[in-house]
Amino acid sequence: MESGIKFSSVIAGCMRLGEWGAKYDTDGYEKFIDGCLDLGVDNFDHADIYGGFSTEQEFGAVIKRRPDLKSKVKITTKCSIKFPCDNRPNYKSKFYDSTPEDIIKSVDNSLSYLNVDSIELLLLHRPDLLLDARAVADTFVELNKQGKVKYFGVSNYTTDQFDLLNSFYPLINNQLEVSLLHLDAFYNGTLNQCQKLDITPTAWSPLGGGTIFKDTQDEKALRIKEAAKDLMVTYNCNLSQLLLAWLAQHPTGIRPLLGTSKVSRVEEAVKAVNIKMTRADWYLMLEASRGHEIA
Numbered sequence: 001m002e003s004g005i006k007f008s009s010v011i012a013g014c015m016r017l018g019e020w021g022a023k024y025d026t027d028g029y030e031k032f033i034d035g036c037l038d039l040g041v042d043n044f045d046h047a048d049i050y051g052g053f054s055t056e057q058e059f060g061a062v063i064k065r066r067p068d069l070k071s072k073v074k075i076t077t078k079c080s081i082k083f084p085c086d087n088r089p090n091y092k093s094k095f096y097d098s099t100p101e102d103i104i105k106s107v108d109n110s111l112s113y114l115n116v117d118s119i120e121l122l123l124l125h126r127p128d129l130l131l132d133a134r135a136v137a138d139t140f141v142e143l144n145k146q147g148k149v150k151y152f153g154v155s156n157y158t159t160d161q162f163d164l165l166n167s168f169y170p171l172i173n174n175q176l177e178v179s180l181l182h183l184d185a186f187y188n189g190t191l192n193q194c195q196k197l198d199i200t201p202t203a204w205s206p207l208g209g210g211t212i213f214k215d216t217q218d219e220k221a222l223r224i225k226e227a228a229k230d231l232m233v234t235y236n237c238n239l240s241q242l243l244l245a246w247l248a249q250h251p252t253g254i255r256p257l258l259g260t261s262k263v264s265r266v267e268e269a270v271k272a273v274n275i276k277m278t279r280a281d282w283y284l285m286l287e288a289s290r291g292h293e294i295a
């Protein structure tokens with residue numbers, strides 16, 4: 001169920017498009033954006049920090065060149081993490097800041113870097129233990145009234161932290177690390193909370209960050225790969241598609257935030273989330289991840 005926001009079936013994560021990955025130039029970003037849009041993937045997931053505070057600007061250079069894209073892309077971005085780097089030499093150490101002043105400044109920066117008129121979804125990137133929920137909610141109201149941000153959510157929040165802010169302002173998303181490689185959200189109540197509140201969760205690192213495709217000795221990854229062999233034949237798909245299909249079976253309709261920089265893999269992902277797995281196969285993969293039989 002979704003309240004207001006309509007996510008595409010998969011979301012294009014932008015963390016690895018620039019400095020932290022593919023290092024695309026403007027042409028590279030443009031091809032990636034066009035490729036995603038052609039596949040019906042119009043949600044692009046950013047954060048101010050990606051690429052060391054550089055990826056939003058690089059992505060925005062495409063929108064400056066191609067203003068037609070402004071009305072086609074739907075932008076999620078995040079704020080509140082601070083760390084020292086070339087673009088932020090004044091920070092002395094890592095910290096979180098979700099004060100009204102910082103949220104407003106970050107939103108204004110993101111709008112101008114990305115060259116868009118509004119942000120579809122703004123997320124507080126990590127739980128800030130000094131968060132003043134009432135002040136943040138008032139800031140969200142103001143940003144929404146000004147037309148700068150349509151919807152608000154959080155990322156990496158526990159159920160308690162979500163409840164607190166949600167009691168002051170209706171949040172529509174919790175962006176979580178969840179995959180066959182990282183099961184916490186199934187057991188710590190965060191996915192249950194999403195179901196209870198009719199919130200569509202989004203999954204970061206849905207392929208565990210990609211190490212499973214490498215020559216890894218990680219035992220969990222090896223077990224998953226072994227269990228996947230037969231199921232890839234059953235469902236006529238590859239390993240990444242099986243991992244994404246597994247997530248998509250959850251009743252909340254978890255949307256994967258893809259980390260790929262390749263349009264061909266976005267295309268595979270769009271097909272993957274339509275695969276229907278049997279419950280028996282779903283639990284088989286769960287057991288492979290956990291390394292023991294379910295009770």
Ligand SMILES: NC(=O)c1ccc[n+]([C@@H]2O[C@H](COP(=O)([O-])OP(=O)(O)OC[C@H]3O[C@@H](n4cnc5c(N)ncnc54)[C@H](OP(=O)(O)O)[C@@H]3O)[C@@H](O)[C@H]2O)c1
Pocket residue numbers: 012013014015016045046125155156175176203204205206207208209210211213240257258259260261262265
């Ligand atoms: N909220 C948060 O705290 C948070 C934290 C981290 C990330 N995120 C968001 O989540 C998005 C996804 O995270 P992620 O990048 O860790 O996701 P991921 O999809 O788990 O991992 C992506 C990595 O896997 C590789 N990969 C994908 N399919 C592959 C295949 N079939 N064979 C070999 N390699 C493959 C990709 O390389 P190729 O480019 O070569 O395909 C890329 O390096 C990010 O872009 C960001 O938007 C949010």
